[in-house]
Amino acid sequence: MATTDLESLPPDRAISAVTHDGSFRVIAVRSTRTVRGLVKSQRATGPTVENLADLTAGTILVRLTMAPNYRVQGIIQGAGGHGTLVADSWPDGGTRGLARANSPVVFGEGARMQVMRTMPNGAMHQGIVEVSREHRVSGAVMNYLLESEQVTSALGVASVVSENEVLISGGYVVQLLPECTEPPLAVMYERLRHDFADLSRVLVEVDGDPDKLVAEILAGMDYTRTTEFDDLDFRCRCSSERVLASLATVGKAELEDMIRKAEPLSITCDYCQQEYQVQTEMLRGLLTAS
Numbered sequence: 001m002a003t004t005d006l007e008s009l010p011p012d013r014a015i016s017a018v019t020h021d022g023s024f025r026v027i028a029v030r031s032t033r034t035v036r037g038l039v040k041s042q043r044a045t046g047p048t049v050e051n052l053a054d055l056t057a058g059t060i061l062v063r064l065t066m067a068p069n070y071r072v073q074g075i076i077q078g079a080g081g082h083g084t085l086v087a088d089s090w091p092d093g094g095t096r097g098l099a100r101a102n103s104p105v106v107f108g109e110g111a112r113m114q115v116m117r118t119m120p121n122g123a124m125h126q127g128i129v130e131v132s133r134e135h136r137v138s139g140a141v142m143n144y145l146l147e148s149e150q151v152t153s154a155l156g157v158a159s160v161v162s163e164n165e166v167l168i169s170g171g172y173v174v175q176l177l178p179e180c181t182e183p184p185l186a187v188m189y190e191r192l193r194h195d196f197a198d199l200s201r202v203l204v205e206v207d208g209d210p211d212k213l214v215a216e217i218l219a220g221m222d223y224t225r226t227t228e229f230d231d232l233d234f235r236c237r238c239s240s241e242r243v244l245a246s247l248a249t250v251g252k253a254e255l256e257d258m259i260r261k262a263e264p265l266s267i268t269c270d271y272c273q274q275e276y277q278v279q280t281e282m283l284r285g286l287l288t289a290s
């Protein structure tokens, strides 16, 4: 696969579909552009690129499966507490992330994924699962859905990366609905185990297109497309107002110290590397406001 310019990449999107027999709901996502922006902003290289891609696709899938209108954060801590990866997915379709690792995050014993989902009442729903070496991010997100959300599903996320450039990122979740009975379930498990074992290859075949991916997963079954999620992309949420607001948590003495030094303060957003200049005058305003 050849590398494509960001401009010529099709927009990221997701769709959901339900089978007419009431057995399955499927959500498929293309997250290539989102992950590209995220990887670039974090200057990620090596295995971190693939891990960030999978975490991002998995986090978006949790949001779309549970409550698209509420924020979901997926946080992976590598084995031995070495390295942290974050995907932060918002209702407007924007996702940003962080990679804090001196060396690639290692999965296996001690590696954890924490999912934090904002609830309609403002409370936080949280779950922590292990990230195994064998089942990686796909297995971790699937376990999270089962253990923390009581959603039985089959889930896969994958990417194709070449020289630190993400060519394709995406995934799917097949959710078992209450009406699901033995025959369609057995067929689905067989299909996913055989035809979707190498999801990267499948994503290349369907060119990352979520419609084609759903059609492959539900081949031979009658289904209706239910929802389309447009406008998915890499987007940060920082602004000079938010940067200033974050300074409001700095103590009064420290603020006075900054003002006395009268040096313009430069603050860089960890998510997107945007630099903000905070003038002494703005700090003074903060001091009188507090």
Ligand SMILES: [Zn+2]
Pocket (backbone or CB within 6 Å): 236, 237, 238, 269, 270, 271, 272, 273, 274
């Ligand atoms: Zn930012």
